[in-house]
Amino acid sequence: MLFQPDIHEQLNRENWKRANQQLMAKMFAEYMYEDMIHPEVLRAEGKMRAYELSVTADKSYRFAAEKRLFDSFDVSTDDLKKVEGGLEEEADNAIELLVDLKEIIGMSAETIGHLIKEMNATLIADVHLMEKTEVSSDELINLDYAELEGYMKGHPWITYNKGRIGFGYDDYLRFAPEHQQEVKLNWIAAHKNLATFHSVQNLSYEKLLDEELSGQERDRFFSEVRKQNCVPEDYYFFPVHEWQWNDQLIQNFPEEIAKKEIIAVGDGDDAYLPQQSIRTFVNRSFKEKHHVKLPMSILNTLVYRGLPSERTVIAPKVTEWIKGLYEQDDFLKNECRVILPGENASINVDHKHYGAVKDAPYQYLEMLGSIWRESIYTYLEDGEQAITLAALVHEDHQGKPFIQSLIESSGLDAEDWMKKFYQVVMDPLLHYLYKYGTVFSPHGQNTILVLKDHKPHRLAVKDFVDDVNVTDQPFPELQHVTEEMKTVLRTEPPEGLTQFIFTGLFICHLRYLSHILEKHQLLAEEYFWQLLAESICDYQRRFPELKERFELFDFFKPEMTKLCLNRNRMVDYGYADGDDRPHASEFGCVTNALAAFKEQKV
Incomplete structure (x- = not known):
């Protein structure tokens, strides 16, 4: 079966170029965040910077990015350039970029070979998703939970997010x-x-x-x-x-x-x-x-x-x-x-x-x-609608954010919508952590936002067996956890447990949501993170008896260990057939923007 005419309609030159440029922008942003590449700043104006990354003596890439909080970057897909032999041209080949980064990042030949396959599969999926133009964000906000999942574009951080090795x-x-x-x-x-x-x-x-x-x-x-x-x-x-x-x-x-x-x-x-x-x-x-x-x-x-x-x-x-x-x-x-x-x-x-x-x-x-x-569905009450958090970072084919459509339909402004969001999401996650030394991994797929009238209303959390972790501290609340459960659930020291919310939610999800709100002039990123800091402080004021645990699981440290997802596959783990699932790599520290907002609050 040659899949005619589907394959030629889907893999057309225009969409292929656009998918490659979007992936390249993501590669530059995430590899900079994970300290795998260090391009030179050519010029800076406010948050915007022009960068050049030299990959050989006579070849480099140029791009523009806005510097964001948490040591992050929002790289523009516009004006990506490749300079080779003194000639500048448009850059539109993500696989070529990957190969050019082999020595800079330190990837093995085996790793980059498999990675080319994963990235090509990701690009093919991205091109198919580009053809889904029939439903706008304004319409998606009323779509059923199960159907909405079909419009999502995959993990916002991992650059090979739809590799699906094994599928034809x-x-x-x-x-x-x-x-x-x-x-x-x-x-x-x-x-x-x-x-x-x-x-x-x-x-x-x-x-x-x-x-x-x-x-x-x-x-x-x-x-x-x-x-x-x-x-x-x-x-x-x-x-x-x-x-x-x-x-x-x-x-x-x-x-x-x-x-x-x-x-x-x-x-x-x-x-x-x-x-x-x-x-x-x-x-x-x-x-x-x-x-x-x-x-x-x-x-x-x-x-x-x-x-x-x-x-x-x-x-x-x-x-x-x-x-x-x-x-x-x-x-x-x-x-x-x-x-x-x-x-x-x-x-x-x-x-x-x-x-x-x-x-x-x-x-x-x-x-x-x-x-x-x-x-x-068995938990939803009249007027309630469930969406995964992943939906909040979706933008439709015309670039309109899903969250913008929700805010417009809710009758709230962006500030009040986000205040409700933080209360709904953070209160139960913090309570399980502080009160019971137990944490979920609240990334975009595990965390379900229940809306009512398009406003945040309740939180649902799933996938306990894969992603529930407990403190290694002697909390009396954990005395009934059996030895059998302890051998299966991950037991973590304080920062390790805190990381499941800090990285799993803040870095892995909210980081991208803040980029969208800032880019579309819905909410400044400084205020976005300030509202999060305030929501944590609001919870802590509500339960002062847990003060020692607020210090134990501290979301306001000036720096946190930087967990890296791309680096894990590309440098540390590769494609080895190990006896255990790979975990996120630790590399350096990330500047915690919440620390400054905590100081302001105090």
């Missing part, structure tokens, strides 16, 4: 969230000697199956097992992704299939829509049914998108613990009314051979399982 072009068209293709999940039966089932209290395997499958589906699936002369009651039934089954599971579990320990039983009836993470699916046939998280052994951003077995097994217990803190806390439950979509049930299948290998590559230890997460 056909897989990309079928399964990437931006194509919004509904899929039916394949179901398999795994023998109970092989698979384990775990759930919150009062949710049995039989009850879960009754909720997720119709009687007809169950009969059909059970019949397939009987056709193999096996007993359905000896098996756990659960969904797998079609790509995972075709490209990973048959090849890695042939023995289990041959022995009928794993039996393919057919497609489910319900239609699902993939979300930005690719491996999480929202049920479109019945909104109240669980969202399903499935392993997909593709490499995207920094990690293979599998389901770590130890975390899959313990997911329901983490859910019960997180919700238990909420239930006993009047502030979280009755004032913030935070929403916590629980990971209520999970099935895990370990691979007996890979599991027996010491230090086996982690991608082979998280290939088969399923997590059922409560649907966000």
